[in-house]
Amino acid sequence: MTRSTPRGTHDPMSPTAAAPPEPPDVDHHDYDDSDTHAAGETIVRRNPDEADTSARQSLADLLGRLGWEGRDAQSVMAGAVARSLAAKQHLLVEAPTGTGKSLAYLVPAAEQARATGAPVVVVTATKALQQQVLDADSPLLARLWPDLEIRLMKGRGNYACLSRVQAIADGTEETLFDEVVDPHVWGELLSWTDTTDTGDRADAPDGVTNAMWSKVSVGPKECVGAKNCQFAQQCFAEKAGIAARDADIVVTNSHLYLLDAAIGGSDETDDSDGKDSLPWSPILPPHRDVIVDEAHKLAETASRVFGVEIRHGRGKTIKGVCKGLVKDEQLDGVVAADDRLLAELLSFTETGPVDPSVGNLNIALDDYLLAVRSVAKKVSGIVVAVTQPKDAEKKKRALNVLGGAIEDLAAVLRAGEDEDNDDVVWVEGDGRRKPVLKMAPVDVGPLLDRYVFSRRTVAMCSATMTVGGDFNAAAEELGLTAGTWDSVSVPSPFDHANNGLLYIPMGRNKPLTRADGTVLPAVEALVPGPNATDFRDRANDLTLRMIEAAEGRALLLFTSWKALNDTTEWLRDRVPYTVLAQGDKPTGRLLAEFMADEQSVLCMTATGWEGISAPGPSCSLVVIDRIPFPRRDDPLINAQRELATKNRRSDFHSVDVPKAARMLAQGVGRLIRTVSDTGVVAVLDTRLGTKRSYNGTLLGSLPPFKRSIHLDEEVLPFLRAIAEDRRDKVPPIGTPTAVETVDDDDAFDGIDEAA
Numbered sequence: 052m053t054r055s056t057p058r059g060t061h062d063p064m065s066p067t068a069a070a071p072p073e074p075p076d077v078d079h080h081d082y083d084d085s086d087t088h089a090a091g092e093t094i095v096r097r098n099p100d101e102a103d104t105s106a107r108q109s110l111a112d113l114l115g116r117l118g119w120e121g122r123d124a125q126s127v128m129a130g131a132v133a134r135s136l137a138a139k140q141h142l143l144v145e146a147p148t149g150t151g152k153s154l155a156y157l158v159p160a161a162e163q164a165r166a167t168g169a170p171v172v173v174v175t176a177t178k179a180l181q182q183q184v185l186d187a188d189s190p191l192l193a194r195l196w197p198d199l200e201i202r203l204m205k206g207r208g209n210y211a212c213l214s215r216v217q218a219i220a221d222g223t224e225e226t227l228f229d230e231v232v233d234p235h236v237w238g239e240l241l242s243w244t245d246t247t248d249t250g251d252r253a254d255a256p257d258g259v260t261n262a263m264w265s266k267v268s269v270g271p272k273e274c275v276g277a278k279n280c281q282f283a284q285q286c287f288a289e290k291a292g293i294a295a296r297d298a299d300i301v302v303t304n305s306h307l308y309l310l311d312a313a314i315g316g317s318d319e320t321d322d323s324d325g326k327d328s329l330p331w332s333p334i335l336p337p338h339r340d341v342i343v344d345e346a347h348k349l350a351e352t353a354s355r356v357f358g359v360e361i362r363h364g365r366g367k368t369i370k371g372v373c374k375g376l377v378k379d380e381q382l383d384g385v386v387a388a389d390d391r392l393l394a395e396l397l398s399f400t401e402t403g404p405v406d407p408s409v410g411n412l413n414i415a416l417d418d419y420l421l422a423v424r425s426v427a428k429k430v431s432g433i434v435v436a437v438t439q440p441k442d443a444e445k446k447k448r449a450l451n452v453l454g455g456a457i458e459d460l461a462a463v464l465r466a467g468e469d470e471d472n473d474d475v476v477w478v479e480g481d482g483r484r485k486p487v488l489k490m491a492p493v494d495v496g497p498l499l500d501r502y503v504f505s506r507r508t509v510a511m512c513s514a515t516m517t518v519g520g521d522f523n524a525a526a527e528e529l530g531l532t533a534g535t536w537d538s539v540s541v542p543s544p545f546d547h548a549n550n551g552l553l554y555i556p557m558g559r560n561k562p563l564t565r566a567d568g569t570v571l572p573a574v575e576a577l578v579p580g581p582n583a584t585d586f587r588d589r590a591n592d593l594t595l596r597m598i599e600a601a602e603g604r605a606l607l608l609f610t611s612w613k614a615l616n617d618t619t620e621w622l623r624d625r626v627p628y629t630v631l632a633q634g635d636k637p638t639g640r641l642l643a644e645f646m647a648d649e650q651s652v653l654c655m656t657a658t659g660w661e662g663i664s665a666p667g668p669s670c671s672l673v674v675i676d677r678i679p680f681p682r683r684d685d686p687l688i689n690a691q692r693e694l695a696t697k698n699r700r701s702d703f704h705s706v707d708v709p710k711a712a713r714m715l716a717q718g719v720g721r722l723i724r725t726v727s728d729t730g731v732v733a734v735l736d737t738r739l740g741t742k743r744s745y746n747g748t749l750l751g752s753l754p755p756f757k758r759s760i761h762l763d764e765e766v767l768p769f770l771r772a773i774a775e776d777r778r779d780k781v782p783p784i785g786t787p788t789a790v791e792t793v794d795d796d797d798a799f800d801g802i803d804e805a806a
């Protein structure tokens with residue numbers, strides 16, 4: 052069985068492989084780094100028992116200095132992470148919200164780095180979390196280790212590229228925008244590149260759009276490499292990379308980390324001489340030890356990084372960077388080929404798998420590849436005088452851009468032609484945005500094993516790592532080999548059993564006598580199964596009753612945009628509270644308003660399930676409309692189902708149930724965010740109570756709430772009591788409170804309405 056090869060690493064000997072005229076430079080730093088860590092350098096080994104004890108002690112010291120109370124769960128996690136890094140054993144940690152997991156991994160990371168003399172890389176799921184480690188946690192660690200160096204490492208595309216800015220100023224690169232841009236903001240951006248110290252997009256003027264930024268920055272494949280760049284000494288990305296080389300802890304995001312891993316290759320470190328050595332890294336400093344936060348998202352990110360996305364507009368980028376090197380007519384041919392591919396993709400009216408080896412799609416891809424190759428051949432043949440470094444740089448960048456396009460197009464064509472290829476190719480489109488041609492490996496496990504786990508020691512943590520209390524599904528998805536990993540699940544600091552109630556509106560035809568003697572009557576199910584025609588109406592009625600009892604303060608989570616829109620409109624006519632809905636405003640602003648107006652109701656799908664945190668009285672009711680099974684029409688998940696069937700396993704139990712369990716646990720986890728939070732989670736999908744073949748796994752993945760099916764006797768009185776308690780304390784509407792913002796992720800809508 053053949054496996055896909057990550058972009059940037061494909062086998063040039065493959066029959067359909069592209070032959071870029073020159074291999075693109077990887078995103079590496081070329082300065083003298085004699086004071087920094089080098090690949091192959093040996094690092095100190097530590098005793099796992101001592102590392103465990105030491106990390107716990109350091110954590111206790113740090114908390115003591117901060118005047119904070121120690122928590123057993125945090126100490127257990129810190130010890131386990133330290134032990135895993137010292138023992139070179141991968142680790143999976145389930146650390147519920149409130150554990151204090153960032154300090155629980157940063158303290159052992161700091162100790163490991165200081166003891167071994169090699170940096171530890173901390174990988175977060177988003178750039179926002181990356182910044183949080185630097186802004187919030189780094190000053191805390193400085194209380195214990197004032198000289199500890201923690202550096203952020205962002206991808207090259209986050210920094211302005213001075214070479215490109217100069218090319219725009221010279222007029223040697225054309226800026227062809229696909230959309231209308233504000234000329235004033237564009238001018239401000241160009242001036243800013245002259246004065247900024249960081250070149251970081253986070254510091255760029257307000258109003259800069261993605262389209263503008265893409266013109267003044269380069270990805271790793273477009274950068275000509277510091278050796279070839281006349282701006283190397285001033286280059287913002289290079290300077291940030293060099294600063295990170297001296298760090299004890301390097302904080303990066305999972306996308307950049309996996310890109311580094313993919314380009315870095317798969318050579319295993321040879322420790323047979325009894326010494327540990329540092330594996331090479333093309334982007335990050337050489338390192339062996341890695342900690343991954345929010346690790347339940349690692350496989351999904353790997354699928355994107357190890358895959359390919361072909362978007363319309365690349366033709367214009369090629370025309371821009373090749374301007375002056377090749378005749379305009381030939382460049383117009385590339386733009387036309389890009390347009391023809393778009394026209395072909397538009398003929399697919401909805402998301403679905405495609406075969407790139409047949410029909411008009413094959414012709415469009417082939418034509419596009421031919422057009423790009425022909426330009427690449429011309430550019431490659433240009434002779435540049437050594438006295439013309441600017442021209443050499445332009446040629447190099449053009450070849451890098453062309454090489455990237457050739458590689459992606461050839462990879463998609465190869466996936467269609469090679470029968471043994473496991474990659475899935477599909478068109479993703481929703482009728483609103485331009486369709487995108489995507490390719491991804493069905494199973495990222497072997498790739499993660501080859502590029503990450505076989506070369507590094509990785510401790511991974513998340514609040515939702517297990518499925519039904521078991522780590523095996525996560526280990527399998529990640530490609531961890533049996534015997535190479537350990538696991539630890541630390542208890543939640545929250546009293547879920549007393550502070551929260553899990554309500555399922557199912558029926559029971561006999562009365563129930565509780566252990567304390569209370570007799571609860573027989574009940575009728577208040578909503579039918581989720582596929583019944585009157586499900587939405589009955590679910591809305593029930594939701595309204597709970598919102599009235601809670602006096603607002605509700606977060607409603609939906610599995611589709613349609614359900615979100617229908618219920619939002621229905622509620623707005625019936626409740627006296629503000630009803631906020633995803634899509635009306637950026638997620639960060641919605642959350643700020645939800646927190647500020649304590650009695651508001653927030654309706655979310657997509658990011659709402661795991662991207663928001665609303666601690667405190669704004670959220671005493673979470674309503675989940677359906678079990679979030681993955682969509683039946685998702686091409687990648689369908690391929691995973693087929694693979695499971697081929698391996699004689701139940702596709703439903705090995706693919707759908709684990710994904711639903713993790714997502715449901717994330718959604719349910721929105722309710723209790725602090726020790727003082729209380730409330731009800733209502734899951735309106737009665738299958739959670741009735742489907743014996745899988746409900747145990749789903750329920751076993753949730754916090755240990757008390758469960759109830761009694762609306763009038765238990766759920767509504769509990770909500771009313773919370774509302775009563777808040778009645779005199781409700782601050783005036785609009786009172787600002789601390790808000791945790793999130794990245795918007797409009798692309799996510801991966802939940803099945805029809806499961």
Ligand code: SF4
Pocket residue numbers: 207211212213214215269273274275276277280281282283286287288289
């Ligand atoms: S090295 Fe040169 S081409 Fe690469 S990002 Fe820096 S300025 Fe741009």
